[in-house]
Amino acid sequence: MQVKRIEYHQVHSHMTYDIDDDSIIEEFGSLDRFKTIIYAIEGVESDEDEDEVTEDEMDRAMDFISEHDYDREDDWFTDRKGGYDVEYEVIED
Secondary structure, rough: OOEEEEEEOOOEEEEEEEOOHEEEEEHHOOHHHOOOOOOOHHOOOOOOOOOOOHHHHHHHHHHHHHOOOOOEEEHHHHHHOOEEEEEEEEEEO
């Protein structure tokens, strides 16, 4: 008899991008402007730049970031702390 165990987990995936400063400056004008745009994406006001961030800038920043490689670290916190749902299923032949 085969029995399948199914676990339902939640995970936080942390992607760390190491982007060349010169590339950021070329695309967004300055590192401060890029930081301001990132803060705006997160809904946080920034004192770095007084110009209002546009939707187009936020879209460009997200596209720009996604074009770069990243290091990924997953935190399967439900596996680490417990509290996840488990189901069992009998597999019929």
